[in-house]
Amino acid sequence: MIVFGRRIPMVASLLLWAILWEIIGQLQVTILLPPLSSVVMRLFEIVPTASFMSALGVTAYAFIVGNVIAIAVGVPLGILMGRSVIADRLFLPWVNLFLSAPLTALVPVIMVIFGLGQTTIILTVVLFAIWIIVLDARAGVRSISPSLVEMAHSFGANRLQAFTRIYLWAALPEILAGIRLGVIRAVKGVIIGQLLVSIVGFGALFKLYGSRFLMEHFWTALLVLFALAFILAESLAWLERRVDFYAASRG
Amino acid sequence: MAEHPNQLEVEPAGFALARERSAGGPSRKGALLDRRPGAATRFFTHPVTLRIVSAAALCLAWQWAGTVPISPAFPTFTETMAALWAMLADGSLFAAFAITLQPLLIGLVVSAILGVAVGVAMGLDERAEWFASPIFIVAQAAPLAALIPLIVFAYGIGLTSKTLVVCIMAMPVIVLNSFAAVRHTPVSLTEMGRSFLAPRRKVISRIILPAASPVIFAGLRLGCASGFIGAILAELLITPTGVGDIITYSRSIADYPSMYAAILSIIVFSVVFIEAIEQAEVILFRPEKRASP
Amino acid sequence: MNAPIALTAARPVTDSVVEVRNLDKIYAGTVQALKDITVDFPRGQLTSLLGPSGCGKTTLLKIIAGLLPASAGEVRVNGKVVSGPGPERAFVFQDFALMPWASVIKNVTFGLEMRGMAKAEREEIARRSIARVGLAGFENRYPHELSGGMRQRVGLARALCVDADVVMMDEPFSAVDEQNRRKFQEELLTLVAQEKKTFIFVTHSIEEAVYVSDRIVLLSPRPGRIAEIIEPDINRDGDTEAIRRHPVYLDTVDAIWYSLKTYLD
Ligand SMILES: Nc1ncnc2c1ncn2[C@@H]1O[C@H](COP(=O)(O)OP(=O)(O)OP(=O)(O)O)[C@@H](O)[C@H]1O
Numbered sequence: 001m002i003v004f005g006r007r008i009p010m011v012a013s014l015l016l017w018a019i020l021w022e023i024i025g026q027l028q029v030t031i032l033l034p035p036l037s038s039v040v041m042r043l044f045e046i047v048p049t050a051s052f053m054s055a056l057g058v059t060a061y062a063f064i065v066g067n068v069i070a071i072a073v074g075v076p077l078g079i080l081m082g083r084s085v086i087a088d089r090l091f092l093p094w095v096n097l098f099l100s101a102p103l104t105a106l107v108p109v110i111m112v113i114f115g116l117g118q119t120t121i122i123l124t125v126v127l128f129a130i131w132i133i134v135l136d137a138r139a140g141v142r143s144i145s146p147s148l149v150e151m152a153h154s155f156g157a158n159r160l161q162a163f164t165r166i167y168l169w170a171a172l173p174e175i176l177a178g179i180r181l182g183v184i185r186a187v188k189g190v191i192i193g194q195l196l197v198s199i200v201g202f203g204a205l206f207k208l209y210g211s212r213f214l215m216e217h218f219w220t221a222l223l224v225l226f227a228l229a230f231i232l233a234e235s236l237a238w239l240e241r242r243v244d245f246y247a248a249s250r251g
Numbered sequence: 252m253a254e255h256p257n258q259l260e261v262e263p264a265g266f267a268l269a270r271e272r273s274a275g276g277p278s279r280k281g282a283l284l285d286r287r288p289g290a291a292t293r294f295f296t297h298p299v300t301l302r303i304v305s306a307a308a309l310c311l312a313w314q315w316a317g318t319v320p321i322s323p324a325f326p327t328f329t330e331t332m333a334a335l336w337a338m339l340a341d342g343s344l345f346a347a348f349a350i351t352l353q354p355l356l357i358g359l360v361v362s363a364i365l366g367v368a369v370g371v372a373m374g375l376d377e378r379a380e381w382f383a384s385p386i387f388i389v390a391q392a393a394p395l396a397a398l399i400p401l402i403v404f405a406y407g408i409g410l411t412s413k414t415l416v417v418c419i420m421a422m423p424v425i426v427l428n429s430f431a432a433v434r435h436t437p438v439s440l441t442e443m444g445r446s447f448l449a450p451r452r453k454v455i456s457r458i459i460l461p462a463a464s465p466v467i468f469a470g471l472r473l474g475c476a477s478g479f480i481g482a483i484l485a486e487l488l489i490t491p492t493g494v495g496d497i498i499t500y501s502r503s504i505a506d507y508p509s510m511y512a513a514i515l516s517i518i519v520f521s522v523v524f525i526e527a528i529e530q531a532e533v534i535l536f537r538p539e540k541r542a543s544p
Numbered sequence: 545m546n547a548p549i550a551l552t553a554a555r556p557v558t559d560s561v562v563e564v565r566n567l568d569k570i571y572a573g574t575v576q577a578l579k580d581i582t583v584d585f586p587r588g589q590l591t592s593l594l595g596p597s598g599c600g601k602t603t604l605l606k607i608i609a610g611l612l613p614a615s616a617g618e619v620r621v622n623g624k625v626v627s628g629p630g631p632e633r634a635f636v637f638q639d640f641a642l643m644p645w646a647s648v649i650k651n652v653t654f655g656l657e658m659r660g661m662a663k664a665e666r667e668e669i670a671r672r673s674i675a676r677v678g679l680a681g682f683e684n685r686y687p688h689e690l691s692g693g694m695r696q697r698v699g700l701a702r703a704l705c706v707d708a709d710v711v712m713m714d715e716p717f718s719a720v721d722e723q724n725r726r727k728f729q730e731e732l733l734t735l736v737a738q739e740k741k742t743f744i745f746v747t748h749s750i751e752e753a754v755y756v757s758d759r760i761v762l763l764s765p766r767p768g769r770i771a772e773i774i775e776p777d778i779n780r781d782g783d784t785e786a787i788r789r790h791p792v793y794l795d796t797v798d799a800i801w802y803s804l805k806t807y808l809d
């Protein structure tokens with residue numbers, strides 16, 4: 001925004017919101033919203049505690065394992081669907097269905113089969129992340145120029161070489177875009193999974209803070225969570241822009 | 252963190268049925284196999300054949316996994332269908348849907364109206380963008396489900412809370428898509444409007460909004476999908492009502508076929524619902540798509 | 545390097561519709577796109593703005609159209625200073641600028657509708673204008689059903705039917721294939737002869753400029769200035785095909801090429 005001919009950066013508006021939060025908190029409009037300053041003070045107090053650190057660790061573990069599984073399964077499946085008409089027709093309807101389906105409804109199924117533990121949360125992460133990864137990998141492979149494929153074959157590349165040397169690299173920008181979107185969905189998945197299982201990680205923390213009505217603690221956890229999610233999303237976007245740059249110069 | 256349009260979760264490949272039809276047949280450009288198949292191969296690779304094969308394979312796999320069973324909590328396909336039929340026959344499923352749909356529909360209508368309005372305002376006005384966009388960019392990336400316990404404190408366990416959950420889940424993507432859609436209206440179109448003497452009001456209503464509507468609708472579809480996620484989450488987390496109640500209750504008495512049937516029904520319903528929005532968009536707002544195949 | 549023949553010098557303009565006086569344009573405080581442009585556009589003639597890419601042709605045209613503000617200087621149309629778009633000017637866009645959700649007739653009537661004309665009347669006028677550019681029968685089609693050439697005809701019909709004194713075209717044929725382009729150029733000549741309108745035409749093709757123009761304004765780049773004004777002395781009354789073999793046509797093309805060459809690196 002430009003005011004009096006000076007450019008005011010977008011972050012400044014976040015500052016404005018923070019001030020607004022502080023004022024509402026100080027005025028004690030609602031007990032639900034403690035002032036930002038006291039939440040920030042609380043941050044230094046509870047973040048180093050063992051329970052918070054372990055919640056963070058447990059969440060990070062489920063999140064990372066889930067994403068690794070989703071990428072390890074999703075990318076090859078997407079490439080396969082992009083390459084083979086039959087695989088595409090067999091899987092595409094289901095991938096599309098799960099992409100927009102209310103996946104929270106499936107979490108109880110995972111819960112009754114795998115119990116109330118990390119496995120369920122990891123599978124929830126996979127469930128949230130994988131579909132968009134598959135679709136974007138598929139889109140990436142489909143957008144590869146046929147001449148590139150013909151070039152590989154004319155130089156005698158076999159199937160495995162064609163896969164590792166051509167498809168994976170040529171489709172990289174789209175694959176990365178899919179992974180970024182998948183990771184953002186996974187953040188939501190891991191929290192939803194923990195809320196539903198409610199005895200693991202942040203789910204347990206929220207339950208604890210909620211039942212004791214510790215609003216400052218609650219907001220602290222939210223603040224940390226939202227900040228981490230935002231930083232993750234922005235850094236992935238940054239990475240993707242770098243690759244897009246390489247892709248643009250690739251021609 | 253200004254505007255990165257590509258950072259939005261704009262709809263990827265869309266929904267199977269409609270897109271498959273409009274794409275115009277199987278052989279498209281790209282790396283797809285391009286051989287000429289024989290008659291038998293053609294039958295086996297025909298889209299309809301394969302769709303049936305794919306659905307049948309899934310049902311069979313489900314049936315097999317249920318008979319083994321891979322888990323005591325995994326009913327067979329036929330048991331699930333029987334439970335579904337029973338719930339349809341005694342009307343309990345309809346009653347449950349009537350309850351689930353209340354917060355969902357209210358929440359979606361509110362998010363759609365408010366979200367499109369805010370997003371369009373942000374697209375048209377730099378000050379609105381400056382003020383609101385950081386909030387929605389953060390909200391888009393953040394796990395907003397974590398706010399649910401807070402909402403329950405504030406508004407109790409009734410309809411208001413559940414509606415709010417639907418709203419906070421659905422709104423960010425609707426806002427950001429509407430914003431990006433308006434902001435990326437082709438400059439030459441707005442210049443065309445100005446040069447033919449359209450006042451600002453007309454440029455907005457006759458050029459910017461129609462040009463933005465495909466992406467706005469993509470946002471609405473994504474918002475609906477998130478809204479469904481929120482509605483089910485609210486029912487599972489806040490108080491079991493409607494479909495969530497069937498899921499929770501049948502789970503507690505280990506009536507797994509009913510539980511699976513309820514889950515299946517809500518998933519199918521959401522997919523049909525979102526497909527219906529897409530059709531409504533084409534019928535109401537896209538004359539050029541209706542005009543010719 | 546001397547030009548092989550002297551260019552026909554421009555005569556002073558007696559009756560000008562558009563007058564540009566000491567125009568400067570500076571983008572974002574730093575990029576000087578136009579510097580001290582003074583030029584007249586004679587009534588009822590076709591004037592081309594010709595120059596290498598980036599010399600400010602589009603900028604000049606948009607300032608005349610009132611779509612961009614000038615940094616200094618002024619533009620007068622029929623004696624009145626321009627401060628924004630006006631009914632006496634119509635624009636044909638390089639990328640056609642058709643509304644994809646609207647049928648051909650709706651696209652063409654847009655300008656008339658914005659002037660508050662009743663539906664029946666504006667459709668009547670639009671139909672005539674559509675027929676005028678050879679698209680009769682396509683009134684209810686949508687832009688995506690038309691070829692590039694046909695789309696540009698829709699853009700032309702839209703500009704013609706508002707009955708402006710000045711029609712401005714920014715590289716209107718650059719997105720059209722070569723065969724259609726030549727056909728368009730011929731049709732444009734007929735149009736200029738029949739309609740009592742002033743045309744301002746932007747192009748970066750020397751042949752196109754010499755073929756269609758009564759008057760060519762050569763712009764030099766960085767910053768955009770007027771290098772030369774040329775009036776090719778070609779008789780356009782006869783066969784439109786014959787122009788391309790006319791010795792003056794060929795000489796003028798050569799001369800402009802020699803003149804522009806100095807600006808290329
Ligand atoms: N919006 C803008 N902001 C900053 N600089 C601009 C802008 N538009 C154009 N320019 C610069 O002004 C100069 C003239 O641009 P203009 O588009 O008028 O050239 P042109 O003669 O139409 O070129 P072309 O033949 O490529 O269409 C160029 O150097 C261009 O980079």
Ligand SMILES: [Mg+2]
Nearest residue numbers: 601602603714
């Ligand atoms: Mg230009």
